[in-house]
Every structure is written in C-alpha cells, then in structure tokens.
Amino acid sequence: MKKIFFVFLASIISLWAKPxxxxxxxxxEINKAETFVFVGPGALRLGAYLGLREKIVGIEKLEQMPNAQSPYRTFIGVDFAKKLPVIGNGGPGKMPNLEALLNVHPDVIFTSFIPKDQIELITQKTGIPVVALSYGASYGGKGNKNLDEIKASLKLIALIANQEQRAEVLVSFIQKQEEQLSKIKLPDTSVYVGGVAYKGIQPIxxxxxxxxxxxxxxxxNSIFKDNPEAKGHQFIDFEALLKANPExxxxxxxxxxxxxxxxxxxKALYDTLKAYKNGEVKEVLGFNNYSTNVENLLLIAWQIANYMGYDVDINAKAQEIFNxxxxxxxxxLLEKLSYKLGAK
Incomplete structure (x- = not known):
C-alpha cells in the first residue's frame, strides 16, 4: 500500500515538473528550484555570477579555498563557504559524495566537467534533477565557441532559477565586450603567451x-603559425620558443x-629571446583556475590591447567589468584581490 502511495505521489509531482x-x-524535469548545489569546475562560478549565493546549500571542499585567480570565491566569502556542508572534494570528473548530497537535498544539482554516465548515476542514486552546464570545447564542453557555451549555460541556470533578467544583463554585457574587443586594430606584432596555468602553476x-x-x-599565438592542426593547451620545448622568437x-x-x-x-638563455632583450615581456592576469574566470578573461584581453598600444584605462575597465x-x-572585490593592473 505504501509503495502504491509513493508511486501515486511521484506521478502527481511529475505533473508539476517542467522539462x-x-x-x-x-x-x-524540475518541479522546484529554490536551493542548489554546484558540482565540478566552473559550475559554482556561474551561480555566483547570477547572484545565487544565498541559495547554495552544499559546496565542494575545493571551492572553500580562496584564490586570487578566482574572484567568485572572494565574492562568496570564505566564512560563508566554510559554513556550508561539504558535498565532495571537487575536481574535474570527480563524483560528489552521494550521501552528502542526499543530506543537503538541493532542488537542483548543476554540474560541469562531469561525464554523462556519472550524471545519470547521480540522478539515479539521489532522485535529484541534475543539469549539465558547459564551458565550450576547449574546456570540456561540446561547442567550438567557448563564450557562447558559457553564455548559454548562464541563460539555462537563469531560466531554472528565475534569474532571467540578471542573465540577460550579464550576457548582453559579455557580448558588448566581445564586439568592442573585436574592433580594436592592433599592430602586426608576433606574440606568445607562456606560463598558462594548467592544473596549477606552469613554466613559460x-x-x-x-x-x-x-x-x-x-x-x-605565433608559436603555432606553422602548425595549424595544433589545438588546446600545449607544453612546448624551449627550443621552439627560441626558434619563433616572438617580439x-x-x-x-x-x-x-x-x-x-x-x-x-x-638567464643567458632567456636573454637571447628578442622579447626579453627588449623588455617586451608583459604580465597579465590568470583566468584559468578551476575553469574559466570570464571576468578575468575579458580584462586580460584589454590588458593585452593596452600593452600593444591601444589607449584604455585598465583600472577603469576592471571596475566596469567587475561591477x-x-x-x-x-x-x-578589486580592493580585496589587490590586482596590480598597471598600464603599459
């Protein structure tokens, strides 16, 4: 009799669910969306962008660690994050603790960088709706244009969490930034970027x-001008950098x-590089820490444009983007992060 009742109850609830x-x-199918858990690299960040901090009921242990490269963690706050129940260690493709998920029992679980079979397992074992997000092909997703995937993920979260207006404003801002940056005319200078963070700090x-x-x-990136097939993150030989000798x-x-x-x-080896010899080595912010920090990504593009001769007030641009x-x-946030953004 009890089993029949629960089957009946599940049938009634499913009538209210929206696909x-x-x-x-x-x-x-989701019938309620008031509390959330974000699992996997970048998932929580998108929730923070949409102002869902107060609706988070569980957190990955890794997300409790402050990091200047991830402004959203400073925004959420260490004290706030450490008061939340831990639902897993976190990390690419890492399963959350299913028992911990059941204990906090969010209305919806948002995931990124979690394989489809693991998502189905989480759904099966917890009965909680799981919604997959994407950061694009270069960062674990399926789309070729990374920012398009991120914007689509923001809209999806917003649709479920009733934050459409906030998402519309933010997505519109990102698109405007993309348009402005694409119109900047820069000199034909050979460039290279090194020390790109990838699972931690890395060499040049x-x-x-x-x-x-x-x-x-x-x-x-001039190092790959003769290698059109190359994709994604790469570790190159220093000899290749010497050969390309970017300006x-x-x-x-x-x-x-x-x-x-x-x-x-x-030092002697580095100083044979044209850029080191001429003082043309410029530091920019990092953006890849537990996936893409979009605000930093946009700001880095403005830093690069500025270093290459485009007239822009970097500190004012940082305030515009972060706000x-x-x-x-x-x-x-910018004061807490203490970014040294000095112009060229």
Missing part, C-alpha cells in the same frame, strides 16, 4: 593555441614565481 534541455542535450613553455584573450582580439611575450601572473625562478637559473559580474561588489 529543460541541458548543455549535453539531456531532458531534465606552458601555452595555449587558441588563447581566449588573443581570440577576442583576433590575434594568433612580445605575455606571462600568466599565476605562474610568476615559477617563471622568475627559471629565469634566474637560465557587471558582481553588481555593487565589483570595486570592493
């Missing part, structure tokens, strides 16, 4: 073929200590 199509093309030989800030500006080198702030240490140990991503909190 949504997630970023993996799965149909997910860590780079990216389609480095997103370059892509926003329509410029190419301008950008380095990821996140890997500063490693690059500086390597420079001290191999768009974190309304009424952008200036405060």
């Amino acid at each position: 949504y199509t997630d970023m993996l093309g799965r149909s997910v 030989t860590s780079t990216e073929v389609d480095y997103p800030p370059f892509a926003l500006l329509g410029i190419k 301008l080198i950008f380095t990821d702030m996140y890997s500063r200590a490693k690059i500086q240490q390597d420079y001290k140990e191999n 768009a991503f974190y309304p009424n909190n952008g200036d405060i």
